[in-house]
Amino acid sequence: MDSRCPAVKKEILIRSKLDIPVVRKELRKILNLLGQIKDSKEVMLLTILDEISKNILRHGKRGRVTIEALNKEGKTVVKIIGEDVGKGISDLDEALLPGSSEDGGLGMGLNLIFKLADQVRIASNITGGTYIEAIKWI
């Protein structure tokens, strides 16, 4: 991938299920701007985006996703940020265990994000909501 990628940034509010296809479309648009990227990378990024967005809706109620393409250390990276001011994660270590879900879900979303992204940062507390940032080199 050409290291001189166009810098792009898009913020999308996540308020209902209807916003999920919208956010996917925005990611696809940004990837198209970057030119040819492997199908496997696109699928991984869409999966990361989906898990972040679904967690916002299901656990945080509403929030915002930011998708950004930028140059980092001479390479192109896509950064996906999810932010909400919902109830937060009371025990992050437990939430990260495979199969850990508060409401009967598979409990695999956060694990998948860690497997598919090159870098993940999460900050969450029960008063301030949740911030998750996933970066993938493309």
Ligand SMILES: Nc1ncnc2c1ncn2[C@@H]1O[C@H](COP(=O)(O)OP(=O)(O)OP(=O)(O)O)[C@@H](O)[C@H]1O
């Ligand atoms: N944005 C968020 N706000 C509050 N809690 C969250 C948030 N994201 C994740 N969590 C907590 O972390 C747990 C694990 O999340 P994870 O995405 O791995 O599983 P899940 O959403 O329960 O199920 P699924 O496999 O369908 O994603 C959730 O059950 C929830 O308790």
Ligand SMILES: [Mg+2]
């Ligand atoms: Mg989830």
